[in-house]
Amino acid sequence: MKKQKKHEILYFALRNNKVRFGFTIILFFLLLTFVGPLLTHYAPYDYVNPKGAQPPSAKHWFGTTMFGQDVFTQFVHGLRATFLVGAIGGALGTFIGIVIGFTAGYRGGIIDEILNMITNIVLVIPTLAILLIIAAYLTVRGILVESLFIGCTAWPWAARAIRAQTFSLRARDFVDLARLSGMKDWRIIFSEIAPNMMSYLLLVFILQFGGAILIAATLDFIGLGPTNAVSLGLMMNNAVLWGALLLGVWWWFIPPGLAITAIVGALYVTNVGLDEVFNPKLREM
Amino acid sequence: MLELEGISKVYRVGTFGGKELHAVSNVSFDIEDGEVVSLIGESGSGKTTIGKMILRLTPITSGMIRFNGVDISTLKGAALKKYCCDVQGVFQDPFCSYNPIFKADRIFGIVRHEFFPGLTGAQWSAKVEGALRAVGLNPPDVLNKFPHQLSGGQLQRFLIARALLLDIKLLVADEIISMLDASTRMDVLNLLADLKPRGLSILFITHDLSLGYYISERAVILYRGCVVEMGSTEKIYSNPLHPYTRLLMASVPRLDKKWEEVEAGLRVRAAGLPGGCVYYDRCPITDQAGCCDSRRPALVEAESGHLVACSQVTGQ
Amino acid sequence: MSLRVENLTVYYQTLKGDVRALERATFSIADGEIMGLAGESGCGKTTLGHSLVRLAPPMRFVEGRVTLDGEELPIWDTERMNDFRFKKISIIPQYAMNAMNPTRKIGRMAAELLRSRRVDFRAKLPELRSRLDLVNLSHDVLNMYPIELSGGMKQRMVMVLSTLLNPSLLIADEITSALDVSSQKAVAEMLVAFRDQGCCKSVMVITHDISILYQIADTILIMYAGQLAEKAATATIIHSPRHPYTRLLISSLPKVGVKQSERRLTGIPGSPPLLLDPPIGCRFRERCPVAFDRCTEVPPFTEIDRDHFVACWKAFEEHARA
Numbered sequence: 001m002k003k004q005k006k007h008e009i010l011y012f013a014l015r016n017n018k019v020r021f022g023f024t025i026i027l028f029f030l031l032l033t034f035v036g037p038l039l040t041h042y043a044p045y046d047y048v049n050p051k052g053a054q055p056p057s058a059k060h061w062f063g064t065t066m067f068g069q070d071v072f073t074q075f076v077h078g079l080r081a082t083f084l085v086g087a088i089g090g091a092l093g094t095f096i097g098i099v100i101g102f103t104a105g106y107r108g109g110i111i112d113e114i115l116n117m118i119t120n121i122v123l124v125i126p127t128l129a130i131l132l133i134i135a136a137y138l139t140v141r142g143i144l145v146e147s148l149f150i151g152c153t154a155w156p157w158a159a160r161a162i163r164a165q166t167f168s169l170r171a172r173d174f175v176d177l178a179r180l181s182g183m184k185d186w187r188i189i190f191s192e193i194a195p196n197m198m199s200y201l202l203l204v205f206i207l208q209f210g211g212a213i214l215i216a217a218t219l220d221f222i223g224l225g226p227t228n229a230v231s232l233g234l235m236m237n238n239a240v241l242w243g244a245l246l247l248g249v250w251w252w253f254i255p256p257g258l259a260i261t262a263i264v265g266a267l268y269v270t271n272v273g274l275d276e277v278f279n280p281k282l283r284e285m
Numbered sequence: 286m287l288e289l290e291g292i293s294k295v296y297r298v299g300t301f302g303g304k305e306l307h308a309v310s311n312v313s314f315d316i317e318d319g320e321v322v323s324l325i326g327e328s329g330s331g332k333t334t335i336g337k338m339i340l341r342l343t344p345i346t347s348g349m350i351r352f353n354g355v356d357i358s359t360l361k362g363a364a365l366k367k368y369c370c371d372v373q374g375v376f377q378d379p380f381c382s383y384n385p386i387f388k389a390d391r392i393f394g395i396v397r398h399e400f401f402p403g404l405t406g407a408q409w410s411a412k413v414e415g416a417l418r419a420v421g422l423n424p425p426d427v428l429n430k431f432p433h434q435l436s437g438g439q440l441q442r443f444l445i446a447r448a449l450l451l452d453i454k455l456l457v458a459d460e461i462i463s464m465l466d467a468s469t470r471m472d473v474l475n476l477l478a479d480l481k482p483r484g485l486s487i488l489f490i491t492h493d494l495s496l497g498y499y500i501s502e503r504a505v506i507l508y509r510g511c512v513v514e515m516g517s518t519e520k521i522y523s524n525p526l527h528p529y530t531r532l533l534m535a536s537v538p539r540l541d542k543k544w545e546e547v548e549a550g551l552r553v554r555a556a557g558l559p560g561g562c563v564y565y566d567r568c569p570i571t572d573q574a575g576c577c578d579s580r581r582p583a584l585v586e587a588e589s590g591h592l593v594a595c596s597q598v599t600g601q
Numbered sequence: 602m603s604l605r606v607e608n609l610t611v612y613y614q615t616l617k618g619d620v621r622a623l624e625r626a627t628f629s630i631a632d633g634e635i636m637g638l639a640g641e642s643g644c645g646k647t648t649l650g651h652s653l654v655r656l657a658p659p660m661r662f663v664e665g666r667v668t669l670d671g672e673e674l675p676i677w678d679t680e681r682m683n684d685f686r687f688k689k690i691s692i693i694p695q696y697a698m699n700a701m702n703p704t705r706k707i708g709r710m711a712a713e714l715l716r717s718r719r720v721d722f723r724a725k726l727p728e729l730r731s732r733l734d735l736v737n738l739s740h741d742v743l744n745m746y747p748i749e750l751s752g753g754m755k756q757r758m759v760m761v762l763s764t765l766l767n768p769s770l771l772i773a774d775e776i777t778s779a780l781d782v783s784s785q786k787a788v789a790e791m792l793v794a795f796r797d798q799g800c801c802k803s804v805m806v807i808t809h810d811i812s813i814l815y816q817i818a819d820t821i822l823i824m825y826a827g828q829l830a831e832k833a834a835t836a837t838i839i840h841s842p843r844h845p846y847t848r849l850l851i852s853s854l855p856k857v858g859v860k861q862s863e864r865r866l867t868g869i870p871g872s873p874p875l876l877l878d879p880p881i882g883c884r885f886r887e888r889c890p891v892a893f894d895r896c897t898e899v900p901p902f903t904e905i906d907r908d909h910f911v912a913c914w915k916a917f918e919e920h921a922r923a
């Protein structure tokens with residue numbers, strides 16, 4: 001019941017090993033997306049090494065691909081794409097989840113039932129099939145299109161979770177009191193209910209972020225990714241396509257694979273840690 | 286001033302909303318200007334539901350509530366806002382009535398934003414301080430604090446002060462002292478009673494008959510959503526007619542008599558709730574040969590200004 | 602002597618420092634005694650109850666000795682207390698009835714609880730049924746979910762579950778506070794029945810409603826701001842209290858048959874001190890109407906009459922004069 005002061009949250013967040021661990025890893029990769037491109041003077045798809053696949057060396061830190069492209073350059077640019085998909089897809093998913101969840105939870109009744117139905121439909125729609133159709137129509141697909149698609153299909157569970165939270169907050173007396181003051185519904189939602197769920201919304205966003213990265217990697221890997229960009233998933237797709245696994249060109253697929261695993265893993269660890277921070281019952285004293 | 290005319294509330298419950306729960310059935314009573322009316326009943330009897338219907342927080346299933354002759358369910362826009370100015374509520378749990386992440390004065394801020402956007406900062410502070418002093422709080426002690434930094438009693442006073450800002454005509458006080466500490470209960474109750482000279486009417490909701498007696502002129506006894514007895518508190522208190530009212534009397538924990546002394550021989554019998562008297566299955570004086578289990582007794586005037594719904598008492 | 606507590610001191614560790622929620626508590630509960638524990642919110646009633654059963658962080662054991670039936674309880678060691686918890690000493694926590702797992706049927710919950718204490722559920726079933734009869738609950742409740750029960754029924758169910766192994770001491774924390782008057786009465790009377798039937802030897806009833814204690818308790822212990830103020834037989838506390846706080850507490854209760862227009866009852870002015878940095882001397886000094894210079898020292902909790910303990914300089918003075 002007690003309000004936790006901001007600095008108290010920060011204190012526990014900084015003391016929580018899971019948050020520290022996850023956050024450090026994410027920060028490291030995020031920095032790499034900014035600093036990385038400055039460290040290389042190639043473009044991702046330039047053929048810079050006529051000798052083809054070469055293991056890591058002083059000139060090409062992560063080695064080169066079968067076509068003689070610099071893996072490090074592709075890696076740092078792909079990392080940027082990955083974060084972009086996570087941010088845009090995650091934000092869009094969270095946003096749609098928030099709008100639908102708040103409306104359904106606050107209004108209840110028939111509106112709730114309709115929105116619930118929509119949520120369930122989106123939940124069971126075969127995403128892959130739709131994507132195949134979209135891929136057939138859009139011959140040129142960018143990171144943005146991919147992120148939008150992910151955002152538009154990943155929100156249902158967020159909407160459900162937010163709806164449930166809104167539902168329980170809505171029954172609290174302070175919401176009744178705000179209604180008695182003649183406050184408009186949307187103002188009640190955003191100034192009374194939402195602030196109470198801030199920690200929850202942050203967790204939803206983190207999970208959506210990680211989820212979007214994972215979905216993007218999967219899509220890229222099966223060849224439904226962007227056609228005009230570089231991403232970690234695409235790197236792995238190409239590596240597999242050109243037999244990197246069989247030929248032992250491990251430096252082509254290990255860095256992107258490892259990075260995706262590390263980022264998504266770190267996000268989940270951060271999520272668990274933050275959960276402990278926000279929920280005093282889970283805090284280790 | 287406020288008239289409840291045969292109001293009922295049915296909730297849909299069960300997994301698919303298949304079952305009906307009659308929380309309030311056909312309740313009628315009125316509240317005069319400047320009158321304190323107690324609504325008394327055990328938990329689940331529908332007291333809060335009635336309060337929420339009056340406050341327009343929950344829709345009425347059937348029946349009508351009239352405020353100064355106007356059906357409140359038809360109010361819209363400016364008229365609705367005026368109604369909010371006239372009728373306000375204070376709820377049971379002081380800690381749930383505040384948004385825990387904001388300072389407690391926020392409840393005043395909302396009122397200012399919605400009703401007094403024209404006032405200057407100084408005018409507004411003066412108004413708030415006046416209201417706080419009227420509820421016995423010292424403004425510098427309590428302003429600018431978070432809800433958890435204030436006691437339950439202070440928080441309830443805050444809510445009463447909020448209602449006073451609006452210059453209300455009717456206050457719905459739903460069990461406002463049952464969550465408070467023994468040492469502050471009486472003070473909050475006195476504060477409520479002291480508002481009467483302002484011409485305020487109060488609907489005082491409680492489960493404790495003795496508290497209702499302490500501050501109100503009239504009492505309405507509710508059992509399973511039905512009014513079983515109503516009238517002047519004095520008469521009900523000195524001569525409780527309905528067996529349920531007597532049970533309520535016997536259950537009040539008191540410091541002068543032990544329960545055994547007060548208790549009348551009460552039998553508890555298990556039976557369903559048929560179309561008959563709502564209190565049939567727990568009633569010690571029911572007549573098995575009679576019609577208690579088949580006909581719902583109507584409210585009948587037993588003496589002037591004192592109504593009861595029990596066929597055994599009224600002899601109908 | 603069923604329970605004996607000596608010098609028990611328990612603090613809460615917080616970022617701002619120690620909250621001194623219980624200091625130097627010394628009292629005992631006899632076999633078959635129902636002791637009421639009363640005081641304002643935040644005076645340390647729950648802290649006292651919990652420290653006897655499960656003293657877990659942020660609570661910190663500072664000093665003290667607790668013996669139950671002649672055996673010392675290792676209350677500072679949560680692991681070793683497992684042997685006593687639920688079997689010898691059992692607690693019904695504040696808000697327990699709202700803490701029941703809503704997705705478990707009551708019967709399943711009981712079975713899990715017993716299994717966690719390595720007791721055979723089947724063997725206990727007949728006993729469980731007879732206890733349900735004792736509290737007027739039908740046997741069907743075992744197949745119901747908690748939401749299907751009313752507050753009073755839930756509270757009685759919790760009582761049955763926590764006394765199933767016939768503990769020596771049952772601690773009931775505010776089990777009547779959230780109920781309406783008729784359920785309050787039913788639950789309170791059942792506590793007495795439990796004691797009479799030997800379901801538990803002695804009971805500690807925590808509440809801030811002294812009128813309930815008057816109805817069921819044999820003795821009453823009054824606490825104020827983390828310290829014991831007065832303990833005596835119920836009649837003595839109600840009719841001839843010695844501590845000024847006890848007197849004010851009793852006079853602040855609603856009286857039956859009083860109308861505000863005829864006789865105005867009042868509460869206790871002021872509020873209890875913060876326990877993070879409690880005042881020196883008697884902690885009630887600020888609100889006490891009869892405080893005098895002596896009160897800057899801490900009054901010891903002393904037996905002034907047989908079984909009548911009080912901690913107040915004024916009371917000592919009055920007693921010496923009488």
Ligand SMILES: Nc1ncnc2c1ncn2[C@@H]1O[C@H](COP(=O)(O)OP(=O)(O)OP(=O)(O)O)[C@@H](O)[C@H]1O
Pocket residue numbers: 613614615620622640641642643644645646647648649659695775809876
């Ligand atoms: N987890 C905690 N951390 C810090 N302080 C605490 C904690 N729990 C309780 N306290 C403090 O310890 C003191 C005693 O609290 P306790 O819960 O024992 O009171 P109580 O007498 O049971 O009150 P109530 O009638 O409200 O249940 C209070 O000052 C309270 O603020």
Ligand SMILES: Nc1ncnc2c1ncn2[C@@H]1O[C@H](COP(=O)(O)OP(=O)(O)O)[C@@H](O)[C@H]1O
Pocket residue numbers: 296297298306307308326327328329330331332333334335
């Ligand atoms: N939102 C709701 N949905 C379904 N049933 C409800 C709801 N609110 C109250 N009830 C039911 O209506 C009855 C009356 O409740 P309430 O008015 O809260 O009683 P009281 O205030 O007298 O304790 C109870 O049986 C309760 O369970």
Ligand code: SF4
Pocket residue numbers: 844845846883884885886887889890891892893895896900912913914915916
């Ligand atoms: S010791 Fe002094 S201050 Fe404390 S209660 Fe007694 S008279 Fe009052």
Ligand SMILES: [Mg+2]
Pocket residue numbers: 329332333460
């Ligand atoms: Mg209620």
Ligand SMILES: [Mg+2]
Pocket residue numbers: 646647648695774775
């Ligand atoms: Mg407590």
